[in-house]
Amino acid sequence: MKLYSYWRSSCSWRVRIALAHKRIPHELVPVHLIRGGGEQHDSAYASLNPMRQVPALALDDGDVLTQSPAIIEYLEELYPEPPLLPRDPLSRARARELAAIVATGIQPLQNLSVLREIERIGADRAAWARTWLERGLAALESRAAPGPLLAGDGMTLADIFAVPQLYNARRFGIDTDAYPALSRAESACMQIPAFWDTRPEAQPDADAR
Numbered sequence: 219m220k221l222y223s224y225w226r227s228s229c230s231w232r233v234r235i236a237l238a239h240k241r242i243p244h245e246l247v248p249v250h251l252i253r254g255g256g257e258q259h260d261s262a263y264a265s266l267n268p269m270r271q272v273p274a275l276a277l278d279d280g281d282v283l284t285q286s287p288a289i290i291e292y293l294e295e296l297y298p299e300p301p302l303l304p305r306d307p308l309s310r311a312r313a314r315e316l317a318a319i320v321a322t323g324i325q326p327l328q329n330l331s332v333l334r335e336i337e338r339i340g341a342d343r344a345a346w347a348r349t350w351l352e353r354g355l356a357a358l359e360s361r362a363a364p365g366p367l368l369a370g371d372g373m374t375l376a377d378i379f380a381v382p383q384l385y386n387a388r389r390f391g392i393d394t395d396a397y398p399a400l401s402r403a404e405s406a407c408m409q410i411p412a413f414w415d416t417r418p419e420a421q422p423d424a425d426a427r
């Protein structure tokens with residue numbers, strides 16, 4: 219498998235965590251989202267991911283999957299152990315609920331292309347991003363399990379989506395300590411090799427700003 223990834227991309231980090239947690243061998247292919255206007259717009263890459271975003275996962279048979287929730291659920295079905303979802307249905311739904319808050323209620327609203335468009339129409343891109351980050355993080359905080367992890371005893375989809383989003387929130391100047399349940403889960407997750415080893419600064423393309 220080949221994972222097309224950008225070091226600072228929260229969506230790429232989600233998939234890196236899942237691959238690492240399940241110890242799935244793969245090759246990392248960096249896609250620089252800024253340099254030269256963004257390699258995600260190159261025609262070769264756009265033919266892999268028509269949304270011109272990372273991540274994309276190229277499978278060994280030549281098929282390509284995009285959209286990190288779909289990629290991670292595919293990996294979960296193909297490699298069920300160790301699991302990324304709790305066993306009981308309500309906790310499974312809760313893990314998916316928290317992941318969806320990030321995937322639909324936060325990240326898309328502060329994506330690079332969206333922020334560029336916000337700026338183009340004359341609005342304050344940083345203020346816009348912070349609005350959605352604060353609203354979404356407050357929702358996550360209110361739904362978090364007693365912990366330390368967000369949706370059960372073990373790490374789940376909820377943690378995989380939340381931790382990269384917290385990293386990203388700090389880039390926008392958000393004080394993530396204001397969300398104690400999220401901060402506690404983040405500290406617990408960063409003790410887990412699948413999170414620590416795949417963190418943005420540890421990526422081979424990390425210096426290529």
Ligand SMILES: N[C@@H](CCC(=O)N[C@@H](CS)C(=O)NCC(=O)O)C(=O)O
Pocket residue numbers: 227228229230251256258270271272273284285286287321326329330331332
């Ligand atoms: N729903 C997609 C979102 C992917 C996405 O927005 N990726 C961002 C990085 S986290 C990106 O490639 N942005 C490039 C751009 O906006 O030009 C997923 O979960 O895979």
